[in-house]
Amino acid sequence: AQSVTQPDIHITVSEGASLELRCNYSYGATPYLFWYVQSPGQGLQLLLKYFSGDTLVQGIKGFEAEFKRSQSSFNLRKPSVHWSDAAEYFCAVGENGGATNKLIFGTGTLLAVQP
């Protein structure tokens, strides 16, 4: 069965420091991959997505993610974190390569930003 793993439940970084949030997926073919961000009490906002093509994907708010098939990973990165980036981040994979439009979510990583 398809799954998404976000190994880090909680991460704290200092403002201005770089950030990498890990995401591993299980799927035999080329996956549809997504990163969403959720601020407290809010819905999810799409940061970026990968369907095919260039494995380095640029998103909003200065985020990027790199699809690495050999490692079954789609880690999210940002070179310099801002206090407003504090939120929960969810990695997701499209079920059956996006065929059903359903998403399988990871358990999320809560990011705290220290001044």
Next chain:
Amino acid sequence: GAVVSQHPSRVICKSGTSVKIECRSLDFQATTMFWYRQFPKKSLMLMATSNEGSKATYEQGVEKDKFLINHASLTLSTLTVTSAHPEDSSFYICSAIRSGTQYFGPGTRLLVL
């Protein structure tokens, strides 16, 4: 980007009453919408897939008679929690599909007293 709205943003109701939550795609038409439930500090749990003009498809373990879904138009899906009980208190989020991507609404906080 695609915009999805939900109404109300929060609602408090008495046990035994029914509550309707609306999900609208504001700048696009969506034949498919999804309804999720999110528990505190937890990931999203898919409840059902809402298809315009047809019956919703419910995930295993979700009571279809309790969580009524209607997708009457290409821009509106509704979730009605019938005979609500305190255990139904939760954060309900909808999403709509556009070009293979889910765009989420801001969520509805339901508190059943």
